[in-house]
Amino acid sequence: MAQNKVNKSLAYQLISFVLTFMLIIFIVAIFVTRSIYSKVMLDIQLSNMQHLAHERIYLIDGILSKVEALAKIARSVAVDHDLSDTEKEIMLRSLLLDNPEVHSLCTAAKASDGVPPKVMYTIRHRFLQREIQGQDYLYQDWYQIPHNTGKPYWTEPWIDSQGKGEMVISYSMPLYQKGDITGFLRFDIELKYLQELTTNPDHFKLGSSFLVSSTGTLVAHRDLDLVMNQSLFSLAQEYNDPLLSSLGEAMIAGESGYIKIDGKSPFKNSWVYYQNIMSNRWSVGVSIEESVLMEDVNLILLIQTFTSILIFLLVGIAIYARALSVSRPLKKLAKAADRIGAGDFDAEIPLSDKSQEIVTLSLSFSAMQKSLKEYIQNLRITTEEKNQIRGDVIYASEIQTKLVPTNVEHPLEIKELRAYGILKPAGDIGGDLYDYFMIDDDHFCFVIADVLGKGIVAAMAMTMVSTLLLSIAPYYKSSKELLWELNKFLSRNNIESNFVTALLGVIQLSSGRLEYSNCGHLPLYIRKMDRSFVKYGQTHSTALGVFENLEIGSDIIQLNTGDEIILYTDGVTEAMNIEEEFMGLKGLEEIIQGLPMPNPENTAKSILNKVQDFARGSTHKDDITLLVIDYKHPGIT
Amino acid sequence: MRPFRLILVAGIMVLCIVLLSSCKGRSSDRGDGSSDPDISSRDGFVIRYCPKWQPQAQFAGIYMAINKGLYAQYGLDVQVQELMQASDAIDSVSEGSLDVVPLDLLAAIIANSEKTRLVNIGQISQKNTMLLVAKKSKQINSLADFEGKRIGIWRSSSNLITKAFLKEQGISMQFVTIDWSINLFLQGGVDVINAMRYNEYHQMLQAGLKKEELFIADLHELGCRIPDEGLYVKPEFYQEHPKQCKAFMQATKDGWLYAFSHPEETVDVVMDLMHAAKIRANRAHQIWMLNEMKKNVMPSAAEIGILKKEDYQRALNLLKAEMDFPRDIAFEEFYPNGAK
Secondary structure (H helix, E strand, C coil): CCCHHHCCCCCHHHHHHHHHHHHHHHHHHHHHHHHHHHHHHHHHHHHHHHHHHHHHHHHHHHHHHHHHHHHHHHHHCCCCCCHHHHHHHHHHHHHHHHCCCCCCEEEEHHHHHHHCCEEEEECCCCCEECCCCCCCCHHHHHHHHHHCCCCEEEEECCCCCCCCCEEEEEEEEEEECCCEEEEEEEEEEEEHHHHHHHHHHHEEEEEEEEEECCCCCEEECCCCCCCCCCEEHHHHHCCHHHHHHHHHHHHCCHHHHHHHCCCCCCCCCCCEEEEECCCCCCEEEEEHHHHHHHHHHHHHHHHHHHHHHHHHHHHHHHHHHHHHHHHHHHHHHHHHHHHHHHCCCCCCCCCCCCCHHHHHHHHHHHHHHHHHHHHHHHHHHHHHHHHHHHHHHHHHHHHHHHHHHCCCCHHHHCCCEEEEEEEEECCCCCCCCEEECCCCCCCCEEEEEEEEHHHHHHHHHHHHHHHHHHHHHHHHCCCHHHHHHHHHHHHHCCCCCCCCEEECCCCEECCCCEEEEEECCECCCCCCCCCCCEEEECCEEECCCCCCCCCCCCCEEEEEEECEEEEEEEHHCCCCCCCCEEEEHHHHHHHHHHCCCHHHHHHHHHHHHHHHHHCCCCCCCCCCCEEEEECCCCCCC | CHHHHHHHHHHHHHHHHHHCCHHHHHHHCCCCCCCCCCCCCCCCCEEEEECCCCCCCCCCCCCHHCCCHEEECCCEEEEECCCCCCHHHHHHHHHHHCCCCEHHHHHHHHHCCCCCCCEEEEEECCCEEEEEEEEEEHHHCCHHHHHCEEEEEEEECCCCHHHHHHHHHHCEEEEECCCCCCHHHCCCCCEEEEEEECCHHHHHHCCCCCHHHEEEEEEECCCCCCCCCEEECHHHHHHHHHHHHHHHHHHHHHHHHHHHHHHHHHHHHHHHHHHHCCCCCCCHHHHHHHHHHHHEEEEEEEECCCCCHHHHHHHHHHHHHHHHCCCCCHHHCHHHHHCC
16 A cells, blocks of 8 residues: 555646545535525525415405305395395395305205205306205204304315205304304305315416315315325325324414425425415415425536536646646656666756756756766775775785795705695785795704784785895804894884794704794794693793894704694684684694694694684684694604 | 226126116025025125125225125125115115115114014124213313213214213213214314214324324223124024025125235225225225224134124113113024024
8 A cells, every 4th residue: 555655646646635625625615505505595485485375375265255254244134134035035146146156055944943954056157946855964064063163164175965066165154043043054165166276287387285174184285186085194194204294283273384394295305385274274385395496406506516527627637737747857857866876977867947846856966966976986096096905915915925935845855854834814914924944954944923913014024024034044053143133133123013923943953953042922832753742831032123132042952753843823822712712822732632643734734724613703813824843753755 | 906906896886786776686586595506606695785884994804805706705796785874774674675784783682672673693893992082172081071061972873872871871961963074073063072993083183183182981991892883684584594694704704804914905995995986085094994993803813703692781781771672682583693
């Protein structure tokens, strides 16, 4: 994932960041717009619904009020004693003919009078009148309710089977004489007439109107299956929608207001405005589906959404184009950096004027390129110089190697002796020295020395010592004299590295007499034929090159046949193992004790191997020099 | 589904019309009564049945028995007659122009007061479903509050039970005879009204009244355990065609069982019949009615179609106490199945 993030382009990152931000803004804007517009549109539409409901109520209530007024006129006619029955009938007849809203009318005497009620109606402007047969009318609402309540009553819709056989609603009024009910007057309005007034689709472009009776029955509705079959309460039960019950309760209670119905009923997802009709306590409702109500809002939101998408695309393209133009010089810069990294310090750094940051970056790259170029140049010179010095050192090492005698079985063709030397500098060159040469025909001189320090200065000092000894040896046959001369030379020439330990011996070949002087050097070991050894630790002075008037002594040893002289420098005794422990003289003596039969070459190589084994793994390095000489060994031919 | 139901309903209606016109030729359909009808025959044994009221779920067992061909399976050809007043229906049975009539138990016993005119071949209702309902807003919160109030009671013989109950309780009320409408009660013209739990009570709820606004006296719960509807034939018919009477009752019970186990289908059939009869119909009311009828017809699986002797005796005792009842009618005489 992290890798993916790193790999995403600048254009991608800019577009995704900006567009995400814009998306959030657009979504918030759309929601805010919808919320505000919805409220405004809802207020407007609800106001329209209220207006529509008022119109319906005005029309219906006008008719009901008119019928009530006509009934009152008829009542005054009916109870007027000055009028004959014929005159009363004529007046009622003209009332019926003059008012088409009145579908039929009925006069009924008290049941106890035994006079059957009369129904009057018109068919095609022809006046008809008939008597109601049987006693069933006594149990009909139009008769029974005013009879029991003593008040005028607007009936629920009913079928007047003894009149025109249509469904009507009736205004039934008790007639009183001296406080007693003497009969009833009933004015009928055809229900269809009220239904048409209520649901006329010409008046409703968006929603529809419905009429609810005082029992909550849907008396008029555009869905004819509901009319006279369902009440708001039965719909509430059928669709398990308590809101419809609330609507029904409010409507039959004569209240007015708005309600939003959801659920699954025929009123689903609709807003309903309701208000009562004063005359008969019925109620008119106007319902509009919310989707219709919100059509304009949805259109605005659709336009807003399309605009947002367009802006989105345009901004995305603009960012992409700009990001490409910004990243192009960066890519060129990256390519140039790659070339510099590959060693092409003359690669051209592209300069861009697209933005200040990129110009600054290009200039910084140029400065870096210049510095890098100079640095590499200096490095090259330094390396060349170093290589030259190293070459010199290697050459010096070769010279140093040539200064020491080459190992042959009988050095200087001396039959009485065998000698084997090893010079192993820690670096390319060292400060150790061994040498041997004939002073005259009977005197063999050998020396081992260790110059203070390492490297080229110590090597130079060693070279001087070697050369000096060779040049002065013919004049001195004594070890102490030779070393005394050497010390004087070293002290006088004030060489920086003039501190030299040395052990020099002279063997008289004919007698086997060895005179030696040890000037601050390590002890000398002589190994016998029986593989025992003797340590000669006596020193005859301090190291050379410090004090000019140095007194140097010497000792004499009589060599026996097969004696092996073992000489070495501190590289052997100060060899350090991995635990940083020195080998020491004790370690060396253990090696000598374990050596096989005397033979200078074997002895030297065996000691070197053991020392190297001891020091394996250690980082400490010192020059190691060994010189082994044996005298008149019986194996010598 | 709907076209199928419409075809069925249309078929039933056509059948009714055809049979109405063929009632006069009744005697030619009937054999000597000694031979069993061929069960597989399409021209089964004709039984003329008169409904108690307009189509509604109160009679769902009969409708489903017809609709599912259960009568035919028992070799019967049930012909539904026109609606008529209970007294007229009893006369028609006596005259032989009608075979089976549904009646309330009290009405049937009263019809037998002089001599046995009807026998019970099966008791549909097992409970008294009559309620006396009042608005609490009229300060009626107990039976005692009924005293002196106006009560709307039906003008049919169904009002007998209400009157008997009130007399037994020692409550004196003003009776206002009403027809089927509850509007007089809704308008406050009466303080109390008699109502069937499965019908008028629910109509009140569908007119905006709430349960908590009403005080309800459930006659059955108050001890007036006299079941409502049973099926009756004249004794001679029963003696001549006992197997057919039994088959008719069995098919009717099967019809009820089918209705209770298939309520949605049953209400669909009932609604279609109501639409065809052009009467006010709403589904919620019919579902309520079917549920209430289940409690009434089949209070338990063992109690269906049977007239219990104790119920009969209770009804007879009530009538004897209420009115000048001339004779004691034996249970086995009234309900021949009870003798077995």
